[in-house]
Amino acid sequence: SKMTVKAVKMPCTSANVYTKVPDGGWGWTVAFAFFVVEALTYGIIKSFGVFFNDLMESFDETNSRISWIISICVFVQTFTAPLSTVLSNRFGHRLVVMAGGLLVSTGMVIASFARSVVDMYVTIGIVSGLGYCLSFLPTVTILSQYFDKRRSLVTAVASTGECFAVFSFAPAITALKEQIGWRYSMLSVGVLQLGITACGSLLRPIVIREQEEVKAQPAEESTETKYMLENEQTCTSIESIDSGVDITTSPSNVPGKTKAEPKSEEPKQHGQNPVENNSTPPEPKTKLLDFSVMRDYSFICYAFFGLFATLGFFAPSLYIIPLSRSLGIGKDHSAYILSAMAIAEVFGRIFAGWVLNKKPIRKIYIELICVVLLSVALVAFPFASGFWGLMICSVYFGFMLGTVAGTHIPLLAEDDVVGIERMSSAAGVYVFIQSLAGLAGPPLAGVLVDTTKNYSSAFYSCAAGMVLGAVFLALVRPCKTGLCHQQQQQQQQQVEESTAGPPPELPDDFIDMDIGKAENSGKGSDSV
Secondary structure (H helix, E strand, O other): OOOOOOOOOOOOOOOEEEOOOOOOOOHHHHHHHHHHHHHHOHHHHHHHHHHHHHHHHHHOOOHHHHHHHHHHHHHHHHHOHHHHHHHHHHHOHHHHHHHHHHHHHHHHHHHOOOOOHHHHHHHHHHHHHHHHHHHHHHHHHHHHHHOOOOHHHHHHHHOOHHHHHHHHHHHHHHHHHHHHHHHHHHHHHHHHOOHHHHHHOOOOOEEEOOOHHHHOOHHHHHHHHHHHHHHHHHHHOOOOOOOOOHHHHOHHHOOOOHHHHHHOOHHHHOOOHHHHHOOOOOHHHHOOOOHHHHHOHHHHHHHHHHHHHHHHOOHHHHHHHHHHHHOOOOHHHHHHHHHHHHHHHHHHHHHHHHHHOOOOOOHHHHHHHHHHHHHHHHHHHHHOOHHHHHHHHHHHHHHHHHHHHOOOOHHHHOOOOOOHHHHHHHHHHHHHHHHHHHHHHHHHHHHHHHHHOOOHHHHHHHHHHHHHHHHHHHOHHHHHHOHHHHHHHHHHHHHHHHHHOOOOOOHHHHHHHHHHHHHHHHHHHHHO
């Protein structure tokens, strides 16, 4: 398996250069960094539900208005994903993640001194949201570049950081609030998030330089030389009579080589020039953001899957504690339910990584099965009653959430979607499209809760979005290999035929021209 890195020119001097994807090495350090970044980004977002009741009481606000804090945060995080891709390709993943860690910590620390919910919108929603984007997306992108055969398994295991964070942070923050209050607890969380900056310093750039690049060049010379020899043999059969056609022995006029005329003379003098001339094409690959992925029908369907599936990612984690409190379950037991969900998510991520790491398997179909089962888990919540009923639903939901949440972004690197070469740009566009669902999901659930006075409506809305996501996910593979792909090829052929114009005149008839000249000259000599 081969992989090309688009951003070869990086500002950091300590880049790791490999002849092929290492599937280890410094990649294990990057995997550990991703584990911690997951814990301090998505782990905190999913644990933010422990502050909901305190914020409602302190600011005297409704459930839906408090939900806008996380909604704005998730929206900014996903909406600015293309910006994260551009900055990573320009300045490198390391500097971008370190800057994101500073923004995340700054926003959370300032939010601890907020006097209104609007202040929370700005600090956690905008400042920390931008930091989350700059921290998470570059880390998962560079981790995918360090691994190939083990990519699914390593990414799934490393992504369990958020699960361990929810498991440990939810009870810890709940206990800490009783001692020092919610403001100082939020301040402590902000200081802890400075660890993202330290993890960013571990993200060394990776450069893949294949050894086959130089060896592939002599093949072009051999074809040109072969054509030159054939032409020379043809010319000598005319008894050295000048045909007046100088282009017969020029490789630049060989069919299919008409664009190589300016470079046709240099390779004759210096054998190394073809390698030097071909060393410049990587420049177009350094695009800061490649929107060509939007022309792939398979990616469009996958993006719509992410758009609707995002509706079911965050709302259950935010509303599981209020739902348990509405059923008469105490604070401590409610925190245990959220922690159990996090533990189950760990096993779900590891299980999904292990299954997807198997060779003879179509990963997109496994993802589809997991999404369908996750929809069933969301529908089961309204039918739960009591502590153990919610505990069973939470464990089932957490396991299925882990199978989907830990794999949906790394699956962009698969050939069924876009492939590893365009994953950086595809991830930016994909997460950008998710921003609408991230903005509308929690507030929509909050409005339904305020209207129906029942938390079950929030889970129904999440299940509806997940079902729509499953429909689009089922169309990804057919669009890649079915009718949609064939139509796309036909359109490309039509464009090529229309732009190609009439076929150029080929020098194949120079033999007739030369023979004609030879006969005329022979008749002239006989008449004399």
